[in-house]
Amino acid sequence: MSDLHGDLDALVTEVHRRVEQRALERVSMAERRAREVLERADEEAARTVAERARRSGSEVEVLRARGRARARMDAERASLRAREELLGRVWRAAERELAALAADPERYLAALRRLARLAAATLAATDVTLATDEAGRALLTPERLEAWGREDAVRYGLAGDPATPPGVEARAGRLACDATFATRLSEARTTLRETVARRLLGEEGDAP
Secondary structure, three states: OOOOOOOHHHHHHHHHHHHHHHHHHHHHHHHHHHHHHHHHHHHHHHHHHHHOOOOOHHHHHHHHHHHHHHHHHHHHHHHHHHHHHHHHHHHHHHHHHHHHHHOOHHHHHHHHHHHHHHHHHHHOOOEEEEEOEHHHHHHOOHHHHHHHHHHHOOEEEEOOOOEOOOEEEEEEOOEEEEEEHHHHHHHHHHHHHHHHHHHHOOOOOOOO
């Protein structure tokens, strides 16, 4: 994540790449554990069969099916725990990177520029009021907003409330766009959670 230059999308892409790489490693580990669990389940079922040899064939099959069902459930729970642990570690790293970005005026300004343009495009408006945190307000001077407006054909204004989290909240009349770091990261986390889940279940190939 060292080459972000304020590019929030690049940060999300890097986090995505890390999640996918680690997910593949976890898939292999989860598969090995699942095989071991299933093997143990078969062994346990075989012992039960031997002990209850006098039972009917249908009872034996029920015991075997129950053992394998328990084994699958254990394997699925292990994969879920591995996924949550993985996402937690990667996301804590992403949060630290965003905090560092917000503390770097040059990188933060570049991020605010991209988010302002994103918000204006999302709102499809030509008169947009931006709200940001105290550090962002210091960077968004009238001259800078005017220059951005000329580039985007949008009239940007700055709201008076400095209590906004890092990033941008934009309004155009009754319409609003939340492009704060916290919201963008939360949206990306939901997407990545689904991607990792599909990979762990073998529903996607290895192609990016």
